[in-house]
């Protein structure tokens with residue numbers, strides 16, 4: 470279950486854990502519905518104002534829907550032209566492989582429309598062939614609407630789905646020069662042709678309709694050290710010549726920000742490479758809450774972004790309440806109340822990789838379904854800062870994660886792992902990064918999956934190798 474807020478996590482530790490878990494699940498389902506509703510409302514509201522699409526694509530309209538499922542609509546294809554859903558003989562036919570249907574569920578959606586981010590819901594107007602002059606005339610005449618070509622590579626989604634290997638979480642890959650989302654996988658998933666009977670009650674399907682990549686919020690852990698590092702580079706002119714001494718934690722008046730190891734004496738770059746909490750908690754306290762919040766905002770937290778026309782869940786960092794040194798120290802290493810959205814982190818990685826210029830994520834490869842809302846995304850990072858961050862993130866991989874470069878041959882991988890502590894459960898495993906010599910940015914979150922390096926980095930390596938080989 471994604472970490473929605475601190476109080477929920479506290480609740481789940483309590484004696485009524487099971488009960489609260491159910492409530493927490495409901496909150497997630499509600500949030501998913503709300504987001505879906507908001508996205509749908511944006512789409513349909515716009516359509517209604519302009520075209521009356523609300524009426525035309527209403528489920529009660531028997532020309533499009535049969536027994537509550539979309540029966541007659543345009544094809545949904547991946548970027549290579551693979552048909553993932555089509556209408557044949559008046560019936561909706563999905564791709565003939567259960568693994569592929571599960572891997573692409575949150576991108577393609579289900580004909581019943583439970584998955585709000587799926588093309589069946591998100592691009593409903595396009596698929597049903599509605600236009601302002603003829604209404605659904607084209608549909609009635611031709612038997613279907615317009616096709617939607619998604620930006621995803623379905624085979625790459627399948628590779629990512631298999632690499633997650635049953636873990637909950639999300640994998641996203643984008644082309645950081647064009648913004649096209651090449652891989653968008655959210656787990657758990659289900660086969661829309663064989664929907665499990667226990668989907669509402671089985672914890673294995675917690676928040677299954679939620680697209681964790683676009684709408685999940687997770688404690689970011691040490692991936693947030695990228696933001697603290699950026700703040701330090703911006704405000705501390707001598708940062709590169711500093712050293713830190715780690716004896717297992719950073720002591721504040723209120724308590725210790727614990728480090729996993731005793732790293733001894735490390736410089737700034739080494740502190741990031743080994744992910745030393747002592748150094749980054751100390752830096753956060755020195756930088757102060759206001760500076761850290763400003764940098765976090767500049768790098769994508771506390772801001773609204775869209776992927777195509779779908780709004781992302783907003784990453785949360787800032788607080789109006791003054792933090793104690795202990796809280797600030799933990800916030801600086803991505804804990805405390807910090808929550809990140811995987812796609813928002815992918816956008817940040819893309820901006821760093823792309824010379825400081827963040828390109829808005831796109832979910833379609835053709836323009837028809839893309840233009841209903843203007844992209845709000847304007848993530849822009851100082852080019853010199855982006856250049857230094859690229860060097861630092863490259864050194865993480867060459868110094869610690871894969872010194873021989875054997876895991877991603879031919880790719881100059883850069884990035885940061887995170888092992889985000891979650892009360893009473895296994896940590897979330899994160900990797901965020903990009904290739905320096907090929908336009909791929911990647912985010913991997915394994916929910917309660919363990920270590921960032923042992924789990925998330927390994928998944929990222931598999932997926933990036935496939936991306937490179939498929940290209």
Ligand SMILES: [Zn+2]
Pocket residue numbers: 715716717718728729730731732733744745746747748
């Ligand atoms: Zn340390």
